[in-house]
Amino acid sequence: MNPDGDGIGSVLGITGLLRGLGKKYALICEDKPQEKLSFLERFDEFVVFDKTMVGRLSFDHAIIIDSPFLDRVGGPTRLVNKGAQILNIDHHVDGGYFGTVNLVVPQAAASAQIVASVYERMGVEFDIASANAIYVGLSVDTGRFRYSNTTEEVFKLAARLVAAGVKPDVISDKLYYQTSMENKVAMAGVLKSIELHFGGRVASAFLDYEFLSTPAGKAVDTEGFVNQPLSIKGVEAAFLIRETEKGKTRVSVRSRTGLDVNKIARAFGGGGHVKASGCKIAGSIPEVKEKLLAVIGESLNHR
Ligand SMILES: [Mn+2]
Numbered sequence: 001m002n003p004d005g006d007g008i009g010s011v012l013g014i015t016g017l018l019r020g021l022g023k024k025y026a027l028i029c030e031d032k033p034q035e036k037l038s039f040l041e042r043f044d045e046f047v048v049f050d051k052t053m054v055g056r057l058s059f060d061h062a063i064i065i066d067s068p069f070l071d072r073v074g075g076p077t078r079l080v081n082k083g084a085q086i087l088n089i090d091h092h093v094d095g096g097y098f099g100t101v102n103l104v105v106p107q108a109a110a111s112a113q114i115v116a117s118v119y120e121r122m123g124v125e126f127d128i129a130s131a132n133a134i135y136v137g138l139s140v141d142t143g144r145f146r147y148s149n150t151t152e153e154v155f156k157l158a159a160r161l162v163a164a165g166v167k168p169d170v171i172s173d174k175l176y177y178q179t180s181m182e183n184k185v186a187m188a189g190v191l192k193s194i195e196l197h198f199g200g201r202v203a204s205a206f207l208d209y210e211f212l213s214t215p216a217g218k219a220v221d222t223e224g225f226v227n228q229p230l231s232i233k234g235v236e237a238a239f240l241i242r243e244t245e246k247g248k249t250r251v252s253v254r255s256r257t258g259l260d261v262n263k264i265a266r267a268f269g270g271g272g273h274v275k276a277s278g279c280k281i282a283g284s285i286p287e288v289k290e291k292l293l294a295v296i297g298e299s300l301n302h303r
Contacts, residue, residue: 007066009137016130030074041129049075066111068092109149112137203229
């Protein structure tokens with residue numbers, strides 16, 4: 001569901017291995033992959049799940065990448081036969097270890113890093129399509145090589161990918177510097193909505209249904225918007241509320257001091273990473289904001 005650049009990059013990243021081994025495969029996800037990733041080779045191989053596939057397609061082997069729980073995969077799990085072998089590749093902190101084999105490495109910066117390690121273990125060279133895809137996963141999940149997960153290992157892998165032919169300037173441009181006018185309008189709305197709480201330690205922002213239901217609102221990719229409230233001096237944690245339907249919201253929560261936002265998202269049935277998590281909360285924007293601030297306030301008090 002809603003695969004990000006690491007999810008898509010990792011899946012495309014492993015196709016080079018599968019091809020090399022002469023395997024037949026299909027790339028299936030619940031939601032349409034982000035258009036901005038369409039520059040990646042083999043992107044067109046992705047198919048979006050639909051119910052008519054059930055019974056028509058079935059698999060005895062599945063590789064599920066960058067998803068902490070089987071629930072997060074959605075419809076495609078219905079194509080996996082009972083007793084099938086599942087390889088679970090992931091780096092989420094509290095993964096469900098739902099695979100027959102679990103290649104779950106919470107210390108990894110990105111699932112793409114784990115995919116790359118499979119190449120290395122098998123002694124297989126990266127083909128350029130897979131190298132580009134793995135680089136995308138690495139770049140997206142390290143916040144453009146900026147977060148604290150940007151380790152020596154990450155740079156060493158990036159260097160190997162560049163040696164394999166990846167052009168960092170080209171990829172950065174495609175990923176981050178080809179936004180739409182709608183994106184700028186939405187960003188303006190986010191900036192206008194920013195509020196500070198708890199003496200400036202927490203910042204909130206939102207996009208309401210009135211905007212998100214317009215054609216411009218529907219077209220916009222809000223990934224990274226939460227970094228706007230987060231990047232204010234003194235702010236330890238920030239959240240962005242997106243009212244996707246009347247009375248229903250999707251929330252992104254971020255921290256830059258180690259305040260565990262995974263715990264905060266989990267309080268609402270969501271989850272993710274210590275510094276980056278998400279959840280869905282029912283209610284109007286003011287209600288959701290109040291609920292979140294109550295839980296965040298608790299966490300701040302316990303520090
Ligand atoms: Mn990831």
